[in-house]
Amino acid sequence: MLTFRRTRVPNVAFGCGHDNEGLLVDAARLLGLGRGNPLILATELAEKHPPFLLPTLGKVEFPLLQFKRCGSSFSSLRTRTCKIHTPSLFAVHELDSLRTRTRKIFYRTYGHGPIKVLMIIGLAGTHDSWLPQIEGLTGTVIPNVDQLMAAVDHRDAAAELGGDGDDESGGVEVCAFDNRGMGRSSVPTKKSDYATTIMAKDAVALMDHLGWRKAHVFGHSMGAMISCKLAAMVPERVLSLALLNVTGGGYQCLPKLDRKTLSIAIRFLRAKTPEQRAAVDLDTHYSKEYLEEYVGPNTRRAILYQQYVRGISASGMQSNCGFDGQINACWMHKMSRKELELICSAGFLISVIHGRHDIIAQLYYARKLAEKLNPVARMVELHGGHLVSHERTEEVNQALVELIQASEKKMNPYDWTNIHKKNSGSAVISFKPNFEGGSKLSFMIYILEKLHVFVLYFFSLFVLADFEVDYESDENAHIVYSALAVDKELQPDKVKRQMSVSNGKLSVHFEAVEARFLRASFSAFVDVLSLATKTIEEFSEGMEL
Structure with missing residues (x-):
């Protein structure tokens, strides 16, 4: 037995086996923990459940011990901390016909x-x-x-x-x-x-x-x-x-069906060796121009072919079940x-x-x-x-x-985003109040109500619209978002509405099959938006999501 005297060794673990791959299973279970527990060193334990067991799953952070031997006894001890991940395999448990299966x-x-x-x-x-x-x-x-x-x-x-x-x-x-x-x-x-x-x-x-x-x-x-x-x-x-x-x-x-892809597909299905698989993989993975480029005296195809053969040989061909x-x-x-x-x-x-x-x-x-x-x-x-x-x-x-x-x-x-849809048109409306004195929310409501009719007319020209309101508060924007999210579109097959909140701004994207559906949807949306905004103005103190 190894005994430490007048040595404080907190939170210690020894481990672990399997070439340090971290597979703490069966015979390589190991080891000991500190913090008041007896310090146990048990390499290659045969017991199914050793007294102190590191978890088989998870990320572990623990001190490593270094011993210096003087003659036949240990003369000094010091600790240092190192973060590692163990193990490299983890288990997924699935229930199938009342049986639990484990996938690694x-x-x-x-x-x-x-x-x-x-x-x-x-x-x-x-x-x-x-x-x-x-x-x-x-x-x-x-x-x-x-x-x-x-x-x-x-x-x-x-x-x-x-x-x-x-x-x-x-x-x-x-x-x-x-x-x-x-x-x-x-x-x-x-x-x-x-x-x-x-x-x-x-x-x-x-x-x-x-x-x-x-x-x-x-x-x-x-x-x-x-x-x-x-x-x-x-x-x-x-x-x-x-x-x-x-x-x-x-x-x-x-x-895309043409002679080239059909030939590649046939070669892929017939590939039985790493060499055959490597040759067809190159044609599937890279453009022809890239493969024909020279890197020194050799083409990329020749260089990559050797790399692919080595890689496939090391990992093995994919099984038929897996493929x-x-x-x-x-x-x-x-x-x-x-x-x-x-x-x-x-x-x-x-x-x-x-x-x-x-x-x-x-x-x-x-x-x-x-x-x-x-x-x-x-x-x-x-x-x-x-x-x-x-x-x-x-x-x-x-x-x-x-x-x-x-x-x-x-x-x-x-x-x-850099995506602009090609369709009959779109409109972008953004409210960013900036004034001195008074309530910004009240001012926003005023703007919405005054421009309501104009916006409806403006949207009647398009089937897409992006609408943004700057609440200058993530909390207020999320409250309004939550209120509006409950109110679903009555005709979801004709009008789509997507909302998001970022940096205190409520952004709304409308998309409709026809402009008249967009007008109706936007009108109902503004009514709820105005009500939610007024509610925040009136009861903002103490409101929570």
Whole structure:
């Protein structure tokens, strides 16, 4: 037994086994905790439930002990703190016919900081497909678990210089993972176990596992479909949304039918070896111009071919169950009008990023989705193929950084969007009271009532309208938003209304099939808006959301 005398060792843990991958299961359970408990060191315990057990899920922060041996005894002890993520697998529990099934999802985290980014890859892709973006956001492609020892050594050096070696202010932490059916995650055998909704729940469970209350969510291809479902499922947990090479699913997943894409499809289905799969993947992922460019004495195609063969050989060919299941998820994917409205009303900013030469996900459908997400979406079109994140890495990374920065600054969606719908016309009305003396809310009511008739006449010329009222208070704007949200459109098939609140402003977007429907909807809207605003003016003190 190892005994410490006159040594205070609070909150201590020893661990853990499995080549430090953090898989605290079965024989590698370990270990001890401090804070009044006996300190126990138990490596490779055979017991099913050792006395003190670190959780098998979660992010752990604990002191590491360093012992210096003098002769045959320990002569000194000191502690230092290091943050690591353990483990790299977490379990998703599903209930099926009264049986609980466990699915394992493999993930990696990179970088440290208060800004959290969740990256969801597409069909047949693994987490490391995001490495160009991970490096662009965090400055490293080395997973945090592999940086453990380097981090400890860095802290030692920092401590000797008088610092703590842990400056995370403004930093970014990224999590990327393998979707079910691919890589080192579980591969369910039933097609019914694959759906973008189910896979979105996997992603939400991963956020819970990491302890992330909110995150910027970035998705590519099928991963972008999953990201849309996640955003509609838990919009309050999304800080921003980036959709790369996305479509609406279903028939929109079908590539443009021509001789080239038909040949690629046949080669893809026949590919049985890493070499065959690598050759066809290059034609699907990149534009022809990019592949034919020379980098030194070799073309990009030759260089990338070798990289793809090594990567596919290392991760293994995707199983038939995984491939069929993920294809099924894409084919069955569909975003309802209600889901899109939930995303728009949440108010977070969106970037739709697409390659103009994408032969898998057609640009036309990405544009249509971006229009449906107006006014919170920005369309970014780049010269590239389906894997535009690799072909145009700098431009994509810049777009993602701009999205994060705009979201952190809470930019107004109307200042963010660059989408202008092509239709019979639109109108923009904005009220920003600025006067000396008196009540601003009273003045706003006065303006609304005086201009009501004029605005109705003005809107009669259009079928689109954007309306903004500046309350100069997030609280008041949210109160009015809550009151108006209850009053649904009487003819939702003829008039759509989207509302959002940002920086004390209530922004409303109207869209109608005919101008007469817009007039009627706007008239009723102004009546409720005026009543809500007057109520705030009269009873503002003590009012709560």
